[in-house]
Amino acid sequence: MELDRKLAILADAAKYDASCASSGSYRKRADGGIGNTEGMGICHSYTPDGRCVSLLKLLLTNYCIYDCSYCVNRISSDTPRARFTPEEVVNLTLNFYKRNYIEGLFLSSGVIQTPDYTMEQLISVARQLRETHKFGGYIHLKAVPAASPELYRQAGLWADRLSANIELPVDQELRTLAPAKRHTEIEGAMIQIKGGILEAKDKTNREGKSPHFAPAGQSTQMIVGATPAPDATVLQKASQLYKKHKLRRVYYSAFSPIPHADPGLPIEKPPMIREHRLYQADWLIRFYGFDVNEITPTTAPDLPLDKDPKLAWALRHREFFPIDVNKAPRAALLRIPGIGVRNVDRMLKSRRFRALRLEDLARLRVSIAKARYFITTADHNPDAFQIDTVKLPQRFQPEAQQLSLFTAVTGEL
Amino acid sequence: MAILEVPAQDFASWRTAARKLIRQGATPLEVHWLDGTSDAAQGLLAGLEAAPPEDDASKATTTTKVPREFLSLAETVSCFRDPQRWNLLYELLWRLSHGEPHLLDDPADPLVRKLRVMEKAVRRDAHKMHAFVRFREAADGAMVAFHKPDHHIVRREADFFVRRFGAMNWAILTPDECAYWDQKQLRFGPGLPRESAPSEDEVEDLWLTYYGSIFNPARANLTAMTAEMPVKHWSTLPESKLINGLLRTAGDRMYEMIRKQPSSAASFVPSDTTSLKVLQQAACNCQGCELYEHATQTVFGEGLRKARLMLVGEQPGDQEDQQGAPFVGPAGKVLNEALEAAGIDRADAYVTNAVKHFRFEERGKRRIHKKPDGRHISACKPWLEAEIALIKPKVIVCLGATAAQSLVGRDVRIMQDRGKWMDSLHAPNLMVTVHPSALLRLPPGMSYEEEFTKFVRDLRLATEEVNAPLSNA
Ligand code: SF4
Ligand code: SF4
Numbered sequence: 001m002e003l004d005r006k007l008a009i010l011a012d013a014a015k016y017d018a019s020c021a022s023s024g025s026y027r028k029r030a031d032g033g034i035g036n037t038e039g040m041g042i043c044h045s046y047t048p049d050g051r052c053v054s055l056l057k058l059l060l061t062n063y064c065i066y067d068c069s070y071c072v073n074r075i076s077s078d079t080p081r082a083r084f085t086p087e088e089v090v091n092l093t094l095n096f097y098k099r100n101y102i103e104g105l106f107l108s109s110g111v112i113q114t115p116d117y118t119m120e121q122l123i124s125v126a127r128q129l130r131e132t133h134k135f136g137g138y139i140h141l142k143a144v145p146a147a148s149p150e151l152y153r154q155a156g157l158w159a160d161r162l163s164a165n166i167e168l169p170v171d172q173e174l175r176t177l178a179p180a181k182r183h184t185e186i187e188g189a190m191i192q193i194k195g196g197i198l199e200a201k202d203k204t205n206r207e208g209k210s211p212h213f214a215p216a217g218q219s220t221q222m223i224v225g226a227t228p229a230p231d232a233t234v235l236q237k238a239s240q241l242y243k244k245h246k247l248r249r250v251y252y253s254a255f256s257p258i259p260h261a262d263p264g265l266p267i268e269k270p271p272m273i274r275e276h277r278l279y280q281a282d283w284l285i286r287f288y289g290f291d292v293n294e295i296t297p298t299t300a301p302d303l304p305l306d307k308d309p310k311l312a313w314a315l316r317h318r319e320f321f322p323i324d325v326n327k328a329p330r331a332a333l334l335r336i337p338g339i340g341v342r343n344v345d346r347m348l349k350s351r352r353f354r355a356l357r358l359e360d361l362a363r364l365r366v367s368i369a370k371a372r373y374f375i376t377t378a379d380h381n382p383d384a385f386q387i388d389t390v391k392l393p394q395r396f397q398p399e400a401q402q403l404s405l406f407t408a409v410t411g412e413l
Numbered sequence: 414m415a416i417l418e419v420p421a422q423d424f425a426s427w428r429t430a431a432r433k434l435i436r437q438g439a440t441p442l443e444v445h446w447l448d449g450t451s452d453a454a455q456g457l458l459a460g461l462e463a464a465p466p467e468d469d470a471s472k473a474t475t476t477t478k479v480p481r482e483f484l485s486l487a488e489t490v491s492c493f494r495d496p497q498r499w500n501l502l503y504e505l506l507w508r509l510s511h512g513e514p515h516l517l518d519d520p521a522d523p524l525v526r527k528l529r530v531m532e533k534a535v536r537r538d539a540h541k542m543h544a545f546v547r548f549r550e551a552a553d554g555a556m557v558a559f560h561k562p563d564h565h566i567v568r569r570e571a572d573f574f575v576r577r578f579g580a581m582n583w584a585i586l587t588p589d590e591c592a593y594w595d596q597k598q599l600r601f602g603p604g605l606p607r608e609s610a611p612s613e614d615e616v617e618d619l620w621l622t623y624y625g626s627i628f629n630p631a632r633a634n635l636t637a638m639t640a641e642m643p644v645k646h647w648s649t650l651p652e653s654k655l656i657n658g659l660l661r662t663a664g665d666r667m668y669e670m671i672r673k674q675p676s677s678a679a680s681f682v683p684s685d686t687t688s689l690k691v692l693q694q695a696a697c698n699c700q701g702c703e704l705y706e707h708a709t710q711t712v713f714g715e716g717l718r719k720a721r722l723m724l725v726g727e728q729p730g731d732q733e734d735q736q737g738a739p740f741v742g743p744a745g746k747v748l749n750e751a752l753e754a755a756g757i758d759r760a761d762a763y764v765t766n767a768v769k770h771f772r773f774e775e776r777g778k779r780r781i782h783k784k785p786d787g788r789h790i791s792a793c794k795p796w797l798e799a800e801i802a803l804i805k806p807k808v809i810v811c812l813g814a815t816a817a818q819s820l821v822g823r824d825v826r827i828m829q830d831r832g833k834w835m836d837s838l839h840a841p842n843l844m845v846t847v848h849p850s851a852l853l854r855l856p857p858g859m860s861y862e863e864e865f866t867k868f869v870r871d872l873r874l875a876t877e878e879v880n881a882p883l884s885n886a
Binding site: 003004007008009011012014015016029031032033034035036038042043044045046047048049050051052053056057065066067068069074075076077078092095096098099100101175176178179180254272346349350352353354356360363364 | 515518519520521523526540543544545546547548549550556558576577578579580581614616617618619620622623624625626627628629630632633634635636637638640641642650652656659660663786787788790791818821822823824837838
């Protein structure tokens with residue numbers, strides 16, 4: 001098969017993985033080699049769906065022995081199949097990198113023969129890039145669940161990031177849709193990877209240096225909208241994974257209709273807004289001091305689609321407001337709708353010099369339209385008196401439906 | 414009050430001049446900075462060249478103290494493409510050294526805010542340069558890019574490309590200034606037009622293929638895209654020529670994806686029945702996939718409503734298709750013999766197939782069995798699931814790979830996995846073994862007797878499990 005055709009098939013098949021991050025790794029260029037990473041990820045292009053193109057995202061092959069019904073590559077799908085040789089992937093990566101199209105490679109694969117065999121193939125690509133070609137760019141490898149622990153160890157030596165996808169928030173749902181997969185196996189891979197990362201850190205602490213081991217950590221992906229699990233369940237699983245396995249990121253992927261789909265799955269347009277709200281909630285949990293149960297209490301297990309989760313929380317907890325922006329501690333400021341982490345830090349700085357007025361906040365890029373009802377400032381803020389009126393929720397027009405994934409990813413609320 | 418006209422060409426020259434002016438006590442209102450790129454400044458600069466260069470070091474002791482943060486801010490802002498930047502920087506420097514040393518800590522100050530915005534714009538432009546420079550391979554093997562930054566950032570950012578692409582010869586051409594790297598030294602030269610860069614590169618075609626393939630038409634969102642990849646950069650990005658086409662066809666492709674959703678038996682399965690008979694009658698009218706078009710009739714499962722053992726085959730064959738019952742042809746004969754040898758009364762079991770219509774190819778007058786595709790198996794699965802849900806067998810035996818694919822959900826290797834109990838959601842016990850028709854087509858060298866015995870052994874295992882007392886029940 002022509003390389004061009006293979007590329008089309010195996011890139012197309014890889015596009016359902018949401019992760020494209022290339023940040024969090026520092027790797028100096030090797031002498032005579034090409035490529036480095038400097039901590040910050042770079043998006044080299046954007047596709048018309050607003051998604052960033054940072055890595056060359058490919059499957060080594062889309063043949064697969066499994067039958068996960070949400071996946072276009074499952075064995076029962078009649079999609080066209082192709083398989084790269086490891087060398088073809090190596091050359092594509094180098095050629096693209098030298099032209100500055102990409103930050104590196106994100107390589108995944110359908111499972112061929114056995115999980116071990118598949119994992120070995122992925123490792124061989126990464127090893128060739130690093131050893132033979134002294135490639136210093138970013139490498140993200142998929143950790144195939146149920147492979148031997150030793151293989152995850154090897155993968156971590158070459159890769160910047162590893163990811164084992166949890167796929168669905170509930171094990172029982174996973175077993176129905178992906179009969180061959182188990183949360184225990186997937187989390188087993190996460191545990192191995194975490195072990196490797198901690199060991200490398202420990203060694204660095206003791207001996208000042210250790211070989212790289214997945215310096216950009218591990219991430220995972222959850223598909224939303226393919227099963228009835230509510231947002232509360234999704235977020236609970238995510239926060240459990242963050243805690244247990246020290247994940248850097250959980251990606252939420254709105255279930256997207258796939259060609260040759262399993263007939264049992266929903267076929268509407270993917271729930272993009274829901275995905276966006278989940279990212280916002282995820283940020284609230286990680287950086288704003290919110291607990292899952294505050295964002296999705298049992299009385300409202302799904303995030304509202306028409307307002308962001310912080311605003312929704314604030315409207316449910318008006319007793320908490322108004323907040324005096326000149327006196328409140330950081331944790332309280334973080335709970336004001338329309339004010340993000342960066343806003344809060346700027347406010348705290350500025351507060352030492354002046355008593356903050358509404359116009360100061362505007363200059364600090366606070367979303368006044370949202371925040372004004374929840375704060376008191378040095379000047380008179382008449383809107384603060386509306387906090388207890390029944391009409392308050394109507395003040396907030398549902399946001400425009402066109403969402404930028406970028407805002408979701410940076411998570412400023 | 415006399416206004417001083419001072420030229421500033423780059424950060425270094427502004428800094429030298431600004432230091433001197435601060436020491437002289439020149440207020441911001443008294444100084445008018447001329448941008449080095451403007452005509453007036455060029456004239457002034459030309460006049461200055463004759464003057465003896467100022468000896469900066471000798472005056473170092475009287476240097477104005479400014480926070481380091483100011484220097485980094487000023488250095489960045491000096492790249493901003495606006496002649497006003499020098500005046501604004503001087504105003505800030507003046508205030509920092511005249512009673513407001515902590516001014517930079519107050520991000521809400523209007524002047525600070527303004528300069529921060531400029532700083533951010535330069536940073537963003539630098540970031541976009543790292544991202545959007547596109548090299549093409551020139552005839553001599555060097556990699557050459559043409560890029561159009563918003564601000565004067567070529568010098569500032571060239572080092573990024575050295576760090577990354579140190580082991581290749583490259584050039585970045587811009588209309589203002591160009592940077593060249595030969596693996597040893599970085600040089601700068603005057604600006605060049607786009608035509609000076611190569612006009613094509615073979616690898617670019619693969620890049621375009623890649624770009625077109627990773628776009629998910631179900632998620633089209635142009636606003637988000639142009640926010641990050643402003644249209645002004647499109648002219649130097651090869652992939653931008655695909656954008657309009659991709660968007661134009663996104664709706665169609667999305668529709669196509671949905672249209673390609675294979676049909677399924679699901680909508681034909683009555684949801685609220687507890688009667689096998691009703692189920693069977695409904696299946697007679699199934700059009701869940703195209704197989705009904707050519708086959709004679711639906712061949713539904715047969716057997717005991719309360720069977721504890723369920724046998725699942727692949728699909729009806731020629732005989733079954735004509736008679737309307739499962740396992741009545743040659744393979745059925747083998748199955749009956751094996752069941753008997755295993756001590757199982759077929760009347761106690763429930764026998765069915767993963768696919769309920771006969772798939773075949775016509776060769777002359779004969780209809781040759783053709784293995785069902787994945788889509789037939791999944792289209793027909795709702796019937797099988799409905800049968801299982803009603804009968805609730807204690808043991809399911811999958812006869813052959815098709816049944817296994819339908820119920821186990823992975824590529825089971827029959828020869829390896831036969832006779833083993835597998836984890837399944839469909840029944841407490843599930844096993845795979847060969848399809849009896851395999852015994853009729855044994856490759857040379859394999860003995861029927863031996864294979865038959867193995868088949869019987871598997872079936873016996875199944876019946877033992879059927880009769881075993883429920884554990885922990
Ligand atoms: S194992 Fe991976 S590639 Fe294979 S069907 Fe499941 S999700 Fe798809
Ligand atoms: S093979 Fe199954 S799904 Fe297809 S038409 Fe027949 S009964 Fe329906």
